[in-house]
Amino acid sequence: MKSQTTKRSGCAFRTLGRRLGFGLALVLASLLASGLWAGQAKPLAALEGELLATGTKGPVLKMHDKDQPLSAVTQYLFHTLQDKRLDGREVRVEGTRKPGGTFEVQWLYTIHQGKLFRVRYFCKVCNIVALEPGPCICCQQPTELQEIRVEESSK
Ligand SMILES: [Zn+2]
Incomplete structure (x- = not known):
């Protein structure tokens, strides 16, 4: 100019x-x-359905009207969504819809009888919490999948 x-x-x-x-x-x-x-x-959107963790194209949330492909805000969370121990489980995911058609998960909960549970991985040997499935970063033993009840007041 x-x-x-x-x-x-x-x-x-x-x-x-x-x-x-x-x-x-x-x-x-x-x-x-x-x-x-x-x-x-935008506030976070919430979806509930059945988690298909072991799909060949990545994790999918199976809802009554559609199958929603899932991504995640962190690699840790993405690996959790692919944990075969969570395959077929009723879950609630909170996050945002992406232009590509996937749903980017920010928070994952499992549902038991209408109650929400947080998922974590725990090593009993070292008494520490791990961020994602797989062997413990400290002792290399397999970590245990734990579900912690989310209290209504703390959510
Ligand atoms: Zn350990």
């Missing part, structure tokens, strides 16, 4: 308008790219 155009008011306004538009587009693009926009504008 030439700086001389600012001398004439008509051109100056047009230049200013273009600059503002460009700047706004940049801000929007960076907001979208960072995920901040979607994260702040």
